Amino acid sequence: MTSYRQPGVVLTDRYFTVPLDHTDPGGEQLELYGREVVAASRAADELPWLVYLEGGPGHGARRFTGKQAWLARAVEDYRVLLLDQRGTGRSTPRNRQTLAPLGGPEAQAAHLARFRADSIVRDCETVRRELTGGAPWSVLGQSFGGFCATHYLSTAPEGLREVFITGGLPSLDGHADDVYRAAYPRIQRKVEAHYARYPQDVARARRIAAHLAEHPTTLPGGYTLTPEAFQSLGILLGGGDGSHQLHYLLEDAFIRVGARHELSDAFREAVQAQLSFAGHPLYALLHEAIYGQDGRPTAWSAERVRGEFPQFDAARALDGDAPLLFTGETIHPWHFETDPALRPLRECAELLAARADWTPLYDAGRLAANEVPVAAAVYHDDMYVDAAHSLDTARAIRGLRTYVTDEYEHDGVRASGGRVLDRLISLVRGEV
Structure with a gap:
């Protein structure tokens, strides 16, 4: 010792x-x-x-x-x-x-x-x-x-x-599905409260998501930033000062380079730090497994249940004039494609999602x-x-x-x- x-x-x-x-x-x-x-x-x-x-x-x-x-x-x-x-x-x-x-x-x-x-x-x-x-x-x-x-x-x-x-x-x-059916409405309330506090962030978030829809961006550590990955920054909204952190992150997103604007290096670096699972990969791998205990697989519950809440669909929001809704503490199959720390573990994650023999906790x-x-x-x-x-x-x-x-x-x-x-x-x- x-x-x-x-x-x-x-x-x-x-x-x-x-x-x-x-x-x-x-x-x-x-x-x-x-x-x-x-x-x-x-x-x-x-x-x-x-x-x-x-x-x-x-x-x-x-x-x-x-x-x-x-x-x-x-x-x-x-x-x-x-x-x-x-x-x-x-x-x-x-x-x-x-x-x-x-x-x-x-x-x-x-x-x-x-x-x-x-x-x-x-x-x-x-x-x-x-x-x-x-x-x-x-x-x-x-x-x-x-x-x-x-x-x-x-x-x-x-x-x-x-x-x-x-x-x-x-x-x-409760099965994972019950957890996420209760979660998405809470997440929406947190996002709406954030936009009420910082109304300028409505346009900022839409602008960033629209840019990423046309120009998927690779962050400094190799993370692929897509509109869906950008939405997951909403996990910040669960903390006491998370809304303020998100606001400051969004306001520094773009920088002028000659006649055009692009995502700034500072923004890319900060987003990489927020989204990477390099320091805690078990969070992504086992997040839904902590709810498995009734003989049913979790089967990517957060992704499936999200389909019941179409207002979280980024493409749908961008096609209209609705605010972009951030997501929260949810893990999706695409995490194992966008994050280089998780890509080698995609098949392992699929097997854990399909596992049906979890014991009651x-x-x-x-x-x-x-x-x-x-x-x-x-x-x-x-x-x-x-x-x-x-x-x-x-x-x-x-x-x-x-x-x-x-x-x-x-x-x-x-x-x-x-x-x-x-x-x-x-x-x-x-x-x-």
């Missing part, structure tokens, strides 16, 4: 070994990485552990500097483990480079089928026993991390001291008998996770207390500093 300091905290790099398949503990092994964080003033204290599960899927734990965001509140009471979930960050990362040696698309898809919430929770249990000597620990699950926490409550509640969930209470029985009976203290922040018009689905699940988990707010968007646990986490801690402790 290596320890080092940042302002106000002591950090320690920790490594753990877990089996790829927990039903075969002697088989292939994976290395997991976790960053321990403790307040410098309490580094020698015996503190309860809090493990943080990042959103995604496919994102490593956030890299904080010192006591940023919610971490300042957490280290008042806990020794925190920022865990990179399997396949992400420094935990045996899985991408086009590391998947290729495993074999063809069939072998890759079979491998990645073990990277859902069920395996992540079993990883957590292995790590917990090593760190705490068997004592229960606390879990903070953001977004997909909350999905993992809900699975944890369903399968290993004995390992849990308390659970905090932020923007991540999943539907317990949540045990409604066990959740109804839950005894673990749980509190969840539900953002009332969260673009990424449907609030109605979340509240249905909240009612299904015995003893769960909710903090429902319209003050924050999906990133409220970070954007609020420590306020959202502090509220959840107070709820769990019965202080409010």
